[in-house]
Amino acid sequence: DSGVTQTPKHLITATGQRVTLRCSPRSGDLSVYWYQQSLDQGLQFLIQYYNGEERAKGNILERFSAQQFPDLHSELNLSSLELGDSALYFCASSVEGYGYTFGSGTRLTVV
Amino acid sequence: QQPVQSPQAVILREGEDAVINCSSSKALYSVHWYRQKHGEAPIFLMILLKGGEQKGHDKISASFNEKKQQSSLYLTASQLSYSGTYFCGTEPSYSGAGSYQLTFGKGTKLSVIP
Numbered sequence: 001d002s003g004v005t006q007t008p009k010h011l012i013t014a015t016g017q018r019v020t021l022r023c024s025p026r027s028g029d030l031s032v033y034w035y036q037q038s039l040d041q042g043l044q045f046l047i048q049y050y051n052g053e054e055r056a057k058g059n060i061l062e063r064f065s066a067q068q069f070p071d072l073h074s075e076l077n078l079s080s081l082e083l084g085d086s087a088l089y090f091c092a093s094s095v096e097g098y099g100y101t102f103g104s105g106t107r108l109t110v111v
Numbered sequence: 112q113q114p115v116q117s118p119q120a121v122i123l124r125e126g127e128d129a130v131i132n133c134s135s136s137k138a139l140y141s142v143h144w145y146r147q148k149h150g151e152a153p154i155f156l157m158i159l160l161k162g163g164e165q166k167g168h169d170k171i172s173a174s175f176n177e178k179k180q181q182s183s184l185y186l187t188a189s190q191l192s193y194s195g196t197y198f199c200g201t202e203p204s205y206s207g208a209g210s211y212q213l214t215f216g217k218g219t220k221l222s223v224i225p
Contacts, residue, residue, distance in 0.1 A: 002152065031211055042113075043153070043198065043215040056212045090152060096211055098166065099143055099155030100200075 006091050006103035014111055018079040021106045025072055025093030032074040038087040049074055081110045112136055114201045116216035123223045128187045131219045133199030135180040142175050142182040143200040143213055194223045
């Protein structure tokens with residue numbers, strides 16, 4: 001157990017639907033990051049939150065949104081899902097000057 | 112901008128050594144190295160910071176050339192457990208607490224065979 005908890009582990013949904021991925025960071029880590037990993041794209045940065053505030057945005061689609069709550073857990077919302085959104089979604093947390101701790105990921109399959 | 116890793120793939124016999132390289136077109140504040148096994152989460156191996164500080168696992172070594180924006184990961188006396196995909200992640204600048212996002216390379220697939 002890395003200390004970063006992601007739920008659910010697997011998600012199968014139909015095109016056009018909306019899903020929510022959840023992440024609880026490691027205790028004490030203020031930063032939460034979301035990454036998308038597909039076979040041909042590697043780890044693509046989506047968005048970062050730091051202590052409740054959005055800090056940086058990467059290649060996140062307008063159909064996707066995220067937030068971080070006062071208890072520092074974060075949710076990634078994916079809507080109007082398309083086949084191409086099928087991927088592994090990782091959450092990671094960190095403290096400054098140290099490496100990321102990744103969660104085990106959510107495997108999203110859009111059918 | 113995504114850092115470039117080389118080689119894309121390498122096959123080693125147990126006990127052999129390998130070097131994985133990571134190059135960026137931007138000036139870097141830090142470079143991270145991670146290993147990911149198929150279907151699992153990436154695992155942190157090492158961070159190299161501008162100025163020479165390094166933190167990571169004792170059995171892993173790496174270098175960071177700040178002038179060339181290049182880093183190399185050295186795997187010596189490889190074991191079967193070293194197999195996986197190695198990613199470098201780069202942080203282009205330091206902008207204060209919380210500005211700590213990484214851009215990852217496409218990865219180097221390492222296979223260690225008996």
